[in-house]
Amino acid sequence: MRSLLLFTLLFSLASCSTIKKLNIEGVKEKRTAFRVIWNKNQDPLHETGNLPIALNSPLIHDGILYIGHNQGYMKAYQLDNGKEIWSKYDDGAYHSKPVIYKDWVIYGNAKGRVFARHSLTGKAEYIVDLDAAIETQGVIYKDRLVFHTRNHKIFCLDVNTGKILWSYKRSVPYLTTIQRASKPLIYKDKIYVGFADGQIAAFSLEEGVILWERRLSTGNKFVDVDSSPVLFKNSILSGSINGDLVILDPDSGQVQRRLSYKVSRAPIVYNAQLLVPTIFGDIAVLDKDLVEKELISVSKVPVSSIVPWKGGLVVSSVGGKILMLDEVNFKVKDQFELGHAYSGIHGELELADKYLAAFSSRNRLYVFE
Numbered sequence: 001m002r003s004l005l006l007f008t009l010l011f012s013l014a015s016c017s018t019i020k021k022l023n024i025e026g027v028k029e030k031r032t033a034f035r036v037i038w039n040k041n042q043d044p045l046h047e048t049g050n051l052p053i054a055l056n057s058p059l060i061h062d063g064i065l066y067i068g069h070n071q072g073y074m075k076a077y078q079l080d081n082g083k084e085i086w087s088k089y090d091d092g093a094y095h096s097k098p099v100i101y102k103d104w105v106i107y108g109n110a111k112g113r114v115f116a117r118h119s120l121t122g123k124a125e126y127i128v129d130l131d132a133a134i135e136t137q138g139v140i141y142k143d144r145l146v147f148h149t150r151n152h153k154i155f156c157l158d159v160n161t162g163k164i165l166w167s168y169k170r171s172v173p174y175l176t177t178i179q180r181a182s183k184p185l186i187y188k189d190k191i192y193v194g195f196a197d198g199q200i201a202a203f204s205l206e207e208g209v210i211l212w213e214r215r216l217s218t219g220n221k222f223v224d225v226d227s228s229p230v231l232f233k234n235s236i237l238s239g240s241i242n243g244d245l246v247i248l249d250p251d252s253g254q255v256q257r258r259l260s261y262k263v264s265r266a267p268i269v270y271n272a273q274l275l276v277p278t279i280f281g282d283i284a285v286l287d288k289d290l291v292e293k294e295l296i297s298v299s300k301v302p303v304s305s306i307v308p309w310k311g312g313l314v315v316s317s318v319g320g321k322i323l324m325l326d327e328v329n330f331k332v333k334d335q336f337e338l339g340h341a342y343s344g345i346h347g348e349l350e351l352a353d354k355y356l357a358a359f360s361s362r363n364r365l366y367v368f369e
Contacts, residue, residue, distance in 0.1 A: 033310055033324045034336035034356075034368050038082030043363040044071040044093075051362070055180075057097035057137075057347030058357040058365065059105070061119065065350075065357055066105050067365055068094030074107065074115065076122060079355060082367065086122035090115060097137040097348060101145075101159055108134025108147055116162060126162035130155050135181035136228075142189075144205060148181040152196055156208060166208035172197045183228035183266075185236070187250060192236055194225025200238045200246075202253060212253035217243030228266040232274060233288070239263035241279050247290070259290065264302035270313070271327070277303035281317060285330070296330045298323055305349040309356050316345035322358060338364070 044052050058067040064085060065077045070093040076085040092111035099106050105119045110133040116125040133150035140146075145159035152170040157163060172195065182194035190211065191203040198217035201210055217223035217240035229238040232247075235256060239245035244258040245267070259276075261284055267276045273293070276284040281299030283306065286292055299317040307314050312333060313325040320343045324334040338344070343360045350357040356368040 032336075033312070033334045034322065036366055037080070037369045038367050040077075040082065040365040041363070042067070042069045042071075042359075042365055044069070051342055052093075053342075053346065053361045054359060054363045055096075055346045055361075056094040056359065058350045058359050059098040059100070060350050060352035060355065060357060061100045061105070064119065065367065066098045066107075066119075067357075067359060068098075068107070068109070070094060070363060072109075074098075074105075074117070074122070076105075076119070079352070079367065085120075088115075088117060088122045088124075095133060095135050095150075097350075099138045099140060101140050106138055106140075106145065106159070108138070108149075110134070112149065114138075114145075114147065114157070114162065128157065128162040128164070130164075136183040139184050139186055141186040141205065144186075146184045146186065146191060148184055148193060150181065152181075154184065154191070154193060154203065154208070156191075156205070168203065168208050168210075170195050170197065170201075180224065180226045182226050182238075185229040185231065187231055187236075190250065192229040192238070192250070194227070194229060194238055194240075196224045196226075198223030198225060198240055198243065200225055200229060200236075200248070200253075202250070214246075214248060214253045214255060216240050216246050219243065227263045230266050230268075232267070232269060237267060237274075245276060257290065259286075265304055265306075268306050270306075270308060275306055275313075277306060277315075281319075283315065283330070294330065296325075298325070298332070301344070304345045304347070307349045307351045307356070309351055314349060314356060316349050316358065318344035318346055318361070320344060322349075336366075336368075338362070340364075 056068050063079045065079050075087045092109035104116045106116045108114045112130045112132045114128040136148045145157040147155045152172045154168045156165045184193040189205045194200045199215050201213035219242045222242045225240045236248045236250045245261040247257040262279045264279045265277045274286040279302045283296045285294040301319040305316045315323045320338045322336040338360050340362045343362045358366045
């Protein structure tokens, strides 16, 4: 009797094992472009109901991912497995993206300090206080480092020493601004940058002298020129969330053309086309002559970033999804849900070879392969 019971039990276990194996082998895994290989919850300590919103972006360089933890730490992770390499306390949140210079990673924080650290060890090379929250990624050109700060000020530093070479303070009379900043563009020894008063200005790189300035938006509020100027066919493109996308001559600032798009971020050049993200969740596809070929609706909220990846276009917004678009017909092929009612991407997507990194407004870091 005991033998019969033992046989029955063994038979049952074997059958269950076989069924389980058949089920695993018989079910096809859903293929997705967004395969998460690791992620981190970097939500800082906060009171219930007072959600901290992340505005910063990751940077990938030589197999390392750098990201500010808004509890006040800059962190470096191994890109392929998420192992922490170093973590340094900076005593402030982060609103922008680091930049690489030689063996250093350089960035600013919300308390106005610029840090240059060794990229492999995190050792501080220099620390400079600019006395206002640093809102943009630093721009490096000919041993110069340029930042745009929250108080509408432009700083030009010696990138090797951190010495401030010159600064410019913009007087902005508007009380209703977006409170973001335009990342400067440097082209042929000139700095182009948009301001919260609806204007774009060009400066000489060496002395910081204003060469010209032009008004892009004529509204009464929210006239900020927050999208970074871009170069397209030897012209400067810049726009306001409450005005047109404007094409300007880089030497004189003369307006060459106005296009009726309210831009959320800087346009990108892709396959000889210009992709213009808007505050309405659309992407306008313009040909080389800046004629609209197509207007694609991808979201109901502003588009924040567009990057080419895996033979398609990855699009993020301040909403809760990251989309993969077909590069030919721009149809949605795949999507990734960020999983929180208040999730979105307010910074930039970061791309390096087969890896894609995203940092959500809820302080969740995702690395896809």
